[in-house]
Amino acid sequence: MASSGSSSPRFRRPAPLFDSVAEAIPGEPDPSTSTDLAHDSAQALLHGVFHSSDPEVVERVLRLAAQDGLSDLAALWSSSPASTLPGALWRLYVLHTWVQHSGDDVVRRYRAGSRTVPGLRYLSGFSEPPDVMHVQRTMDDILRGAFVGDLGLALTRAGAVATILAHGTAQLADSDRDPDRTLQAERLLSTGEELAMAGRHAEAGRLD
Template identity: 90%
Template structure:
């Protein structure tokens, strides 16, 4: 990413990482019912895993999006703000799914971003730029930690990963200008900021 005084495009703040996923879900349920269902389902999932001693339950939740696709989660959670539990979990699952499906691309962007903001590497979990297997395992650990350990820390770490990848995407856009990379950088930065905010809300006990 270029210095503040450069002519590089400034990040905007879009609503979500992949809005087309949510737009593909047909129909508009009653807003109040949808909100209640989003919160109740997210809390039930979190509580159910947290209080379970069965490791298979944890692994099923970890692979929830991979097995059933993001569309089911989108129907429940994608309309929720990042400051809510369903909204935070939705962003976490989308980021996790993208890393699992596009590991090489993510690592390429991460390495470029880690040169720009190296301090966030430690928060994300990497002292050195990772390889594909490392970044995928780390996102597994982050998602697992959201359900079995410290939710605030998991969201904060995910926010750091998204922010580093956003800056790397912007750096690559500077080297090879194009509207697609710029838009991706903007959306990734928005997601990183939203996850970091959700982590702060969780730490304060205000992630409803």
């Protein structure tokens, strides 16, 4: 799982979640303004959901990963460092999307990894033993928490999930003699470390 988006990003205005988000994503941005656009759009999305009293707004954010809107966010967020809000949210969305689309594979990796790093199981919030539906619901809860709960805790929990999956992927790579899984394990571990770092920055008020 990579934490970067397409090498040829497309910028187009999606059906906006909020007017402020739409205003932060122009049709053809100057590359020199991409960093500002990434930060502005991430802040607009986060604050728009947090200050909304409409539960449907939250559900639309949860569904964003399955809609075209994510490709627009990828174009803005995917190259942002993990220590920034857009970079952290991008990594969280990528992890969430993968778990939703590959539930059976995720559960297998999680079960293998949870035996290696049992202390992270409680932080991740997955059931023991996990099943596909619970794993997917838990990732929904983590993503929801990033927008309407405690951002730092949500990122920390996502980091724990990615780290457990990294350890499980490494074990499966050894048993299956699969070099591709070894590379996946390295990427997952990096993502886990980056999300955990972003969680610490959020708790310290330094994630922007």
